[in-house]
Amino acid sequence: MDPLTLLRGVLDTAEDAARALVGRERIRLAVTGLSRAGKTVFLTSLIANLLAAGKGARTLPALSDAAGGRIRRVFVVPAGTETVPRFDPDAHLGALAADPPRWPERTEDFSTLSIAFDVERRTSLGGLLPDRQVTLDLIDYPGEWLLDLPMLRQGYAAWSAETTARLRHGVRADAAADFLAFVDGLPADAPAEDALAKRGYTLYRDALRVCRDTHGLRFLQPGRFLNPGPRGEAPLLWFFPLPEGAKGGLADLCARRYAAYLEDQRATFLDPYFSRFHRQVVLVDVLGALHAGEAAFTDTADALSAVASIISGANWLERLLGAAPTRVAFAATKADHVPARARDALAALVEHISFGARGRAEQSGAAVSCHAVAAIRCTEDAVARLEGQAVAAVRGVLLQDGRGATIYPGEVPMKPPEPAFWEAGLFSMPEFRPPRLDPAGASGMPHLGLDELLAWLVGDLL
Amino acid sequence: MTTAQGPGPAPRIILDEATTPAPRLDFGWEKAVAAVAPPGGRGWSTPALLGAGAAVLVLGLSLLEAGNFVAAQFDRAAWLGWLTLAVAAGGFGLVFTAIWREARGYLALRSVDRARAAHARGDVATLRAELEAWQARLPPSRARAEGLADMPADAVCALVEAKALVPIAQDAAALGRAAAVQAFAVTAVSPSPGLDALVFVWRGIRLVRQVAALHGFRPGIAGTVSLLRRVALDAAMVAATDVAVDAMVRGVLSSRIVEHVAGEAAAGAVAARRMILLARATDEACRVLPRR
Numbered sequence: 227m228d229p230l231t232l233l234r235g236v237l238d239t240a241e242d243a244a245r246a247l248v249g250r251e252r253i254r255l256a257v258t259g260l261s262r263a264g265k266t267v268f269l270t271s272l273i274a275n276l277l278a279a280g281k282g283a284r285t286l287p288a289l290s291d292a293a294g295g296r297i298r299r300v301f302v303v304p305a306g307t308e309t310v311p312r313f314d315p316d317a318h319l320g321a322l323a324a325d326p327p328r329w330p331e332r333t334e335d336f337s338t339l340s341i342a343f344d345v346e347r348r349t350s351l352g353g354l355l356p357d358r359q360v361t362l363d364l365i366d367y368p369g370e371w372l373l374d375l376p377m378l379r380q381g382y383a384a385w386s387a388e389t390t391a392r393l394r395h396g397v398r399a400d401a402a403a404d405f406l407a408f409v410d411g412l413p414a415d416a417p418a419e420d421a422l423a424k425r426g427y428t429l430y431r432d433a434l435r436v437c438r439d440t441h442g443l444r445f446l447q448p449g450r451f452l453n454p455g456p457r458g459e460a461p462l463l464w465f466f467p468l469p470e471g472a473k474g475g476l477a478d479l480c481a482r483r484y485a486a487y488l489e490d491q492r493a494t495f496l497d498p499y500f501s502r503f504h505r506q507v508v509l510v511d512v513l514g515a516l517h518a519g520e521a522a523f524t525d526t527a528d529a530l531s532a533v534a535s536i537i538s539g540a541n542w543l544e545r546l547l548g549a550a551p552t553r554v555a556f557a558a559t560k561a562d563h564v565p566a567r568a569r570d571a572l573a574a575l576v577e578h579i580s581f582g583a584r585g586r587a588e589q590s591g592a593a594v595s596c597h598a599v600a601a602i603r604c605t606e607d608a609v610a611r612l613e614g615q616a617v618a619a620v621r622g623v624l625l626q627d628g629r630g631a632t633i634y635p636g637e638v639p640m641k642p643p644e645p646a647f648w649e650a651g652l653f654s655m656p657e658f659r660p661p662r663l664d665p666a667g668a669s670g671m672p673h674l675g676l677d678e679l680l681a682w683l684v685g686d687l688l
Numbered sequence: 689m690t691t692a693q694g695p696g697p698a699p700r701i702i703l704d705e706a707t708t709p710a711p712r713l714d715f716g717w718e719k720a721v722a723a724v725a726p727p728g729g730r731g732w733s734t735p736a737l738l739g740a741g742a743a744v745l746v747l748g749l750s751l752l753e754a755g756n757f758v759a760a761q762f763d764r765a766a767w768l769g770w771l772t773l774a775v776a777a778g779g780f781g782l783v784f785t786a787i788w789r790e791a792r793g794y795l796a797l798r799s800v801d802r803a804r805a806a807h808a809r810g811d812v813a814t815l816r817a818e819l820e821a822w823q824a825r826l827p828p829s830r831a832r833a834e835g836l837a838d839m840p841a842d843a844v845c846a847l848v849e850a851k852a853l854v855p856i857a858q859d860a861a862a863l864g865r866a867a868a869v870q871a872f873a874v875t876a877v878s879p880s881p882g883l884d885a886l887v888f889v890w891r892g893i894r895l896v897r898q899v900a901a902l903h904g905f906r907p908g909i910a911g912t913v914s915l916l917r918r919v920a921l922d923a924a925m926v927a928a929t930d931v932a933v934d935a936m937v938r939g940v941l942s943s944r945i946v947e948h949v950a951g952e953a954a955a956g957a958v959a960a961r962r963m964i965l966l967a968r969a970t971d972e973a974c975r976v977l978p979r980r
Contacts, residue, residue, distance in 0.1 A: 281808050282723030299978070327712075517699065606713060612697045619702075628709030636699035653699040661713040668810040669718040 249347070249358035253687055256500065256551065259509030260444045260529055261369035261453070264559040264601060266330040268509060269339075269366050270318040271601035272680070275670035276300045276341055276362075285670035288677035292685025296346035298357055303340035313339035313366050316667070322602065323663035327625070335456045336499070337366045345688050360688060365499050370438075370449035374491045375500070376532040377447055382481040386467040389447065393433070393467075397441045397521050402433035409469055418475030423464045423483075427451075430466040442518025445529035448487060462487050505683050506551040506592075508534070512558040512576045513635065516643075517653040523579070523642070531582030554592045555683050556580040561674050562600035563655055564635050565607045565618035569674070572598040574640040595682050600674040604658035610634045622658035631656070723809065751780065786908075793911035796825070796904075803976040812841040819848050822976045825904035831855060845977055857971050860899045864967025867895045868960035875959045888959060895963060896970045903974040919969045 245251050259265045275285040280300025284290065290297060305312055314337070321328040341364065344357040377385055390409070393402045408429050416422060431451045437443040438452060446452060450463060465480035465487070508530065515526040558576040561569050577584070577596040584594050608621035610632050619634040636650060663671055704710065732740065754776040762769030803818035805811075816836050823832045833851040836844050874887045893912065900907050900915055907915050972979070 278721065281810055283721040284723070285721045603715065604713070606715075610702055612700070617697065623710045623712055624703075629707065630704040630710035632702045632704075634697065634700050634702070636697070650698045655699075656701060659712055661715055661717070664718060666810060666812075669721050672715045672717045 250361075251358070251687065252361045252363065253505060253684060254363045254503035255684065256503040256506040257364060257366070257509065258372065258506060258533065259369050259559075260372060260511070260526065260533075261332075261438070262514070263369055263509040263511045265369060265509055266318065266333050266366055267322075268559065268599075268601040269313060269364055270315045270322070270330070271671050271673055271676060273302070273313075273315040273339065273341060273364070274319055274667040275673065275676060276343075277302070278668060278670035280343070281668070283669055285673075286677035286680060288681040289685055289688075290677075292681035293345065293688035294348070296348070297343055297688065298346055299344040301342055303342050303361060308338065311335060311337045313337040313364065315339070319663070319667050319671070320665050322660045322671070323665035326628070327660050329625070329657065329660075332453070333366055333368045334453060335368070336495075339364050343688060362684065367495070367499070368449065368453040368455065370446070370453040371455075371491070371495055372449065372533050373445065373447045373529060374449045374488070375496060376535065378488055378492060378496065379535075382484040383470075385447070385484070386472075386480075387470050389467040390469050392445075397519075398433075398437055398443070401436040401441065402430075405429035405433045405466070409466070412468070412472070412476070413474070414471050415474030416472070416476035418479040420461075420464065422476055423466075423479055426466040426480075427464045442514065442522035443525045444515075444522070445525045445532065448491075450487070450491070462490060503551055504687075506554045507679065507683060508554065508556045508580065509559050510556060510576050510579065511560060512572060512579055513560055513563055513638070514655065515579070516575070516638070517636070517655060519652050520643075520645075520648045527579045527582065530580050534580075534582065534584075551592050553595070553683055554584075555595050555597060555679055556584065557597045557599045557679055560600060560655075561598040562603045562605045563620060563633070564638055565620055567618055568635070568638040569598045571638040571640045575638060575642075578641050597675055597679045597682075599676050599679050601671075601676060602660055603672040603674050604660055605633070608632050625657040625659050628659065747783070754780070789906075790908035790911065793906050793908040794914055797907065797911060797914055797974075800974060800976055804978060807841075807845065807977060810841065812844075815841060816844060819844065819976060822904060823848075823852065826852065827901075827904065830902075830904075849977060853975060853977065856902045859902050860967050860971040861964070863895060863898050863902075864964040867891055867963040867967065871963045872957065872960040884959070888962075891963070892966055895967055899967055899970040900974055903971075903976075905974060915970070915973060919966070919973050 242252070257265055257269060259268075277300050278285045279290060280297060318330050321330065341362045343360045343362070345360055346357055380388070390406075392398060393406060399406070405426070408426060412422070412426075434446045434452050437446055448463075454460075454463065462483060465483040468477050468480060510526065510530065512526070515523045556576050558572045561572055564572055573596050576598070580596070584596075588594055605620035605622035608619045609616050610619035611617075612634060617634055619632050621630065621632045623629070624631050633656070635655065636653060637647070639647060661672055758769060758772045758776055761772040799818060799822055803815060803822060806814035806818055819833075820836060826832060831851050833844075833847040836847070839847065871888060871891055874891075875884050878884045878887065893916075896915055896919060897907060897912055900911075905911065905915075
């Protein structure tokens with residue numbers, strides 16, 4: 227830890243203590259998730275249900291009970307002079323409630339929002355003092371960028387060797403065939419030509435896109451290659467992994483751009499938003515990974531573990547300064563895509579798939595819990611008859627054409643499946659229409675398990 | 689199902705036979721999470737029943753007695769009957785006007801609860817109607833927020849806050865300061881602590897009514913009592929603050945000479961501060977919107 231970071235940590239800790247003393251705590255909740263895990267919908271539902279709960283609706287009963295019914299008001303903190311765009315829950319809710327409904331587009335930039343709770347004090351003497359005000363800071367960001375964090379602890383050579391080795395195996399090899407042919411054909415001392423750099427970058431980026439969109443893989447680096455954000459594809463991105471032994475001008479150019487890229491990500495992403503937070507929720511689309519096949523399932527677990535090693539892996543000094551989360555929840559999202567009896571299995575499966583990540587968090591002294599949640603419930607339980615036997619299924623309305631459908635999502639194992647499991651083949655879960663919603667959000671939105679997750683995460687702080 | 693590791697039936701989608709779009713699911717969420725209504729009032733309290741009964745008896749029997757008396761006067765002479773009727777009608781008219789004014793002043797305070805409840809449950813239409821009705825009751829010279837009909841709820845609240853509630857709060861603070869100066873002066877020159885208390889109570893009630901008037905309320909006796917009950921919670925905070933301020937001031941001025949010179953001034957300062965906080969608490973109790 228460098229002296230500047232240490233000083234900032236000390237100042238932040240002092241600020242936290244002062245805020246707690248005057249009853250104005252600020253909780254930074256890191257909502258972490260790989261791409262398509264459902265962060266934007268999770269935040270929209272969380273905000274809508276919290277605001278409705280602040281008006282007396284029983285949208286989050288477990289959280290309300292955890293707080294002893296002392297939540298008096300919940301409101302969005304007015305905007306200050308932030309340079310970061312503001313997360314717009316009303317727009318997302320309006321799109322979900324519209325006819326026809328629209329799910330949020332892929333997140334392409336940061337956005338933040340703070341929500342404040344007025345909470346009655348616990349003690350009897352507290353009646354003489356004004357209510358406590360607890361502020362919850364939330365951030366939405368492209369999930370792809372999260373995979374840049376493990377790169378911060380790697381040099382270009384190590385990252386290149388690891389990435390090219392990974393590209394030569396399994397489904398990645400097919401997706402990256404053109405790219406691998408290109409880099410294998412380059413001379414070891416290739417000159418620093420921008421045309422070569424850009425060609426390599428384009429082929430590598432296209433390979434990453436195929437891995438993500440066709441094979442459902444998530445451990446894809448660098449994140450901005452897949453989601454460049456509002457600044458677009460700047461020359462900073464024109465690098466790619468080179469095989470071991472590459473030493474020429476092109477290798478130097480790629481190494482310089484790699485370092486500059488990481489510095490930029492550190493300055494704009496990690497330091498402002500991930501250097502210090504109090505609670506963390508890791509969202510995992512474990513069902514999507516299960517349906518995408520063995521490679522995607524293993525890849526998701528590897529990606530989670532790699533990210534957790536940076537985010538949750540705090541040392542003793544960081545723990546002492548309060549820079550490490552004290553509670554980390556792993557949540558399997560889209561729990562409404564399986565029938566009620568399979569949701570416990572989903573939570574158990576996320577416990578297994580996040581084994582490496584949980585280990586990192588627990589080593590840091592954080593309490594860890596696993597959940598299955600649906601930020602917005604889009605299905606109801608049903609029974610389907612398959613091959614002459616009745617099986618538990620879910621029923622919903624398809625987004626594409628509005629037709630009703632019963633979906634049998636397959637077996638949900640409670641632990642990583644045996645090889646025979648994958649013989650069932652791949653499956654693509656269709657998108658559902660959200661249920662009927664109040665566009666004004668007065669009643670929040672239907673969910674599964676969101677209240678229990680929040681009660682565990684922040685209930686003790688209210 | 690959940691633990692099997694075999695291949696089992698493959699996942700699949702079974703489309704409905706109907707090709708027409710299905711209605712969106714409805715979980716009845718709004719009803720399921722609707723705020724539990726607080727238990728209704730248990731009716732009138734015993735003192736209220738006693739008071740109302742006594743009032744009905746006094747007024748009803750007085751009316752009957754007056755009616756009998758007017759009828760007897762008409763028996764004596766027509767002009768005497770008309771004169772008695774006019775006197776009785778005038779007298780009872782004034783009494784009923786006073787009762788009507790009391791009731792109106794008392795019920796006007798309920799509009800604060802209605803507006804705040806509409807704000808809490810996000811009922812924009814009711815909130816807008818209550819805010820417009822409240823603005824209509826404000827003194828003519830007071831600035832009002834216009835064009836609320838087309839605005840979203842947040843903007844309505846922000847505009848009413850900026851245009852009406854903030855200036856009212858500033859005026860309430862000014863009234864509190866004026867009352868504080870008077871309380872300070874009276875405490876400093878008053879010959880007896882008993883008179884201090886009397887003056888403070890009188891000035892405090894007057895201050896509460898003045899601040900209520902800023903919010904467009906004209907509380908009578910019943911309205912003032914109701915308002916004082918609303919202020920009571922905040923007044924508890926006022927009392928707690930008093931203890932701290934009093935202890936601090938007396939602690940600082942612990943020197944005998946200084947205490948002698950400034951002792952009464954310290955008591956006056958506490959009384960003055962009490963007035964300022966009372967004005968603030970009353971403003972809080974009368975606000976149609978919770979403080980942002």
